[in-house]
Amino acid sequence: MVRDSDKKSSSSRRRMTRSKGTTLQTESPERHPAILTALCKWTSAGVDHPQAATALPPSGGGTQDIQSERQQPVLSEPPSRMDSTPPSTCWSCYNDTDINSFYFYETEQFAILWLLFILIVFGNSAVLAGLQCRxxxxxxxxxxxxxxxxxxxxxxxxxxxTDIVWRSTVAxxxxxxxxxxxxxxxxxxxxxxxxxxxxxSIDRYxxxxxxxxxxxxxxxxxxLILLAWSLSVVLSVPVGFLYHEKLIQGRLQCWIEFPDPWQWQLYMTLVAMALFVLPAIIITICYAIIVFTIWAKGRQYSQKATNDETRRASSRGIIPQAKVKTVxxxxxxxxVFVLCxxxxxxxxxxQVYGHIPRTQTNIAVASLIQSLAPLNSAANPLIYYLFSSQKTR
Structure with a gap:
């Protein structure tokens, strides 16, 4: 009898222990802010969304501290002027908001992307067709x-x-x-x-x-065309090595990640220089020289040439009328290049250097900026149409 009583008592204690353990495991996260914060950090890599070239990069599975996460870039990769995703969930985690807030302007982004796709494809198709029919x-x-x-x-x-399809399939x-x-x-x-x-621009110069x-x-x-395409291939080679397929929260993603914030800063600085800063400087210098040259030649002919000579100069496109068009x-x-x-x-x-805080407003702005990244490819055909009447040789 004593042994049976001891067994029952021991069994009762084990049941109570299991019950207490279950209570601790199933207790609401709201009662444990530290647990909630850890969960938010773990999900801050944006694993619910496909990471594209302009998406917020993963935070390394939550192994980095908050300061490191704050220095992660919103837009990790260029060459996909052109391939954005819904923003990462980590910003919303800091504000303890519902996961639905991660899909900022989802409908609007799909509408923008479809519109850009139609404009880019049909606009540039029309340009190519027009060139062939001339x-x-x-x-x-x-x-x-x-x-x-x-x-x-x-x-x-x-x-x-590709971005539209990826947004639809997520994984x-x-x-x-x-x-x-x-x-x-x-x-x-x-x-x-x-x-x-x-x-x-160099050829026009x-x-x-x-x-x-x-x-x-x-x-x-x-x-020049051969150099342009060759340089594009060379600059893109690192992208093929950096991206890889990775299982994130049960979903396969095409992923890019760096362990340290300074690596993101270096990466994005190099991307910005290669994709925007240096090309913008070269284009600006070329067209500044073009404008100055046409202005100088136009002034020279206006002072020294006769009316007949001026008309012949005009036909060669080097006096004020052509100058105005070139300007x-x-x-x-x-x-357009700079604005896009x-x-x-x-x-x-x-963002990558930590000057933009992680707020709901900023992540919404980032998502819209990402969606508008391919705008330059849609705007170029319009420029061709506007100046199609200009004589070129």
């Missing part, structure tokens, strides 16, 4: 426009359309090899869209600065 002799300007339209078309198909289902190839391809077309524009030097002009144009075209090209890329680059750099 009866005039092939010009170097049209040669550059053709390559720029091809690059912009690829941005729409490889980046924007990455194409495998590790496809992850690397698609990311690499997105980077190539993103850089090429920018560097073909740089090549065009030579055409205006040395208008009578026709020898080797086509060879120079082909060399307008220069202003629009540079302005500066919000993306500036916001990204400010």
């Amino acid at each position: 009866k005039k002799p092939k010009s170097r300007m049209n040669f550059f426009i053709m390559h720029l339209a091809v690059a912009d078309m690829c941005v729409g198909v490889l980046s924007v359309l 990455w289902n194409a495998g590790n090899t496809a992850c690397k190839i698609i990311r690499f391809s997105q980077a190539v077309v993103t850089f090429s869209s920018t560097y073909v524009l740089v090549a065009l 030579y055409a205006i600065k040395y208008p009578m030097n026709f020898s080797g002009s086509w060879r120079r144009a082909r060399l 307008k075209m220069t202003f629009i090209i540079v302005l 890329w500066s919000p993306y680059i500036v916001f990204d750099l400010l």
